[in-house]
Amino acid sequence: MEQAQHVSDVIFGWNPMITAATVLFFVYVFIISERLNQSIIALIGASAMIYLGILNQEMAIEGIDFNTIFLLIGMMIIVGIMKNSGVFQFVAIMSAKTVKANPRALLVVLAWITAFFSAMLDNVTTVMLIVPITLLLTEQLKLKPYPFLVALIFASNVGGTATLIGDPPNILIGSAVGLGFMDFVENVGPPALIIMIFLTVFFDLIWGRKMKTTLKARAHLLRYDPYEALVDRELLYKSLFVLFAVIFGFIVGHSHGFEPGTVALSGGALLMLLDCIKFRRKKVYWLKTGKQTHNVEHTFKEVEWDTIFFFMGLFIIVTGVEKSGLLAVLAQEVLKLTEGDLTNTSMLILWVSTICSAFINNIPFVATLIPMIQNMADVFGGADKLEPIWWSLSLGACLGGNGTLVGASANVMVAAYASRAGEPISFVKFMYLAFPLTLVIVGISTIYAYYVYL
């Protein structure tokens, strides 16, 4: 009924569906063209939805999924504080020493470390912390960084696929559908694990086994002292404690009605509180309020507000499109194409999201697809019957990001580091390897999806 009421509200009596579709179209065009900052595009698109009369401000704000927003902010606060402890360098150096600086083994361990951290934290932050130390280690071992950097890109995207908080598409899906941390671990975790094992073997075959370095270089690396890289051990313990508490909260909270947004943001607040307390010689000291304020201000500056507002704008745009009825029509069209069959629909979603995510940002794509898929609930006999489609969307959107150098923000970040280090990764050269490889790993997902979800 709400929809009918809004038809009359759109300015000049324009058709709301066409108006909303036009706004969405231009938002996509500008995002794909990469000429304009994404946050600006999203906010202008969102404003357009209101000024054109498709939404009013109240509806726009209702459309923002604050669970997602709080989850993002909470995790950004936690990682913003945690990274000051030097834990990432510590783990990287420690593992390099554990494998005795053997380049072949180093490629494997760095990839798995990246996958693990990407599953727990945001991908971009993970690669920002792993890439510099990787560049130092490869320089010391006189190895080309290219294989390592490509392995890190794949590892971060595959690792991110495995959990609710690993990659933004999963956060969006989990929040919109009410799927919990363990739901993701149980359903997309295994295929991510299988793919990581496959990639490890594959990278070893094409690169790892041929890597050579000198004993002298290895001996040099073995003298590194990882404990010196740990800047602040106390901070490390605090942040690990909070990180595990938050993950525990995601798992337990789900069945008690506490949403991830609440858990993550309260975790962020707890870590900021712990950051104001220092333990010295079994005594507890509180930082002076001036210093507290300084720390808190610094922490909040670490939050990527441009990303947060990008999400807010997108939520509003998608709400406008949804209210206009466009997504219901699209859902009908998709169902016509797949003849209302769950297997066909899941496969279509999996592959379309793979291809799209390889070339455009997967966040707006997934944000648009979620309400469209929700419109299909009746056909398949209820919202809970849609689960295979959600997992297909998650796998396609997260893994598809590997396809090109611009497929995911982590790829862009690694590429930026590579060119700063004077070892630029060529777009075409990367795609030549990554695109077919992405098709293979999505092929693995397809088989997994077919036998397990469907």
Place this chain on the structure above:
Amino acid sequence: MPCEEAMITEVITVNPEMTVEEAMRVLDKKRVRAVPVVDENNILMGIFSTQQIMSNLLPVSVTMEDGLQRLNFVIGASPGIAKRLKKIMPKKVKDVMSDDVVVVHPDTQIWEAIRLMVKYGSPIPVVDEKTGDLKGLLSEQSAMEEMRRLYKEMEENGEI
């Protein structure tokens, strides 16, 4: 007071095509830490300094934007650093110099120039605003000398 009154006019410079080794000898001989790099037309190309050499000794993973914040976990690196220094020696000055230089113009006011020196370090080349022609060099010493001369003059005139 404009900068040109406080600047050194007879400036030791190096050529961008010189090797680092030759340029370092100039620094040693003249006992300075930094010299402007100028082309054959006396146009400022950059600054060559001991600091530039130092930053070239660091691995790129540290010097790049958002790079590593510390290196204290690397132990026993000195032979490697010595090798790096040896590698820099035959390079050309233009490949090692900093070309992102803070400059002032002859008519820039001295307080502004002092502010720039406090913020970005000394010395600061004084260049012609239009042509980029090197007119002189303003250093902490030359600025201070000019200020000392000024207060002596004021004392003699009974102004302070």
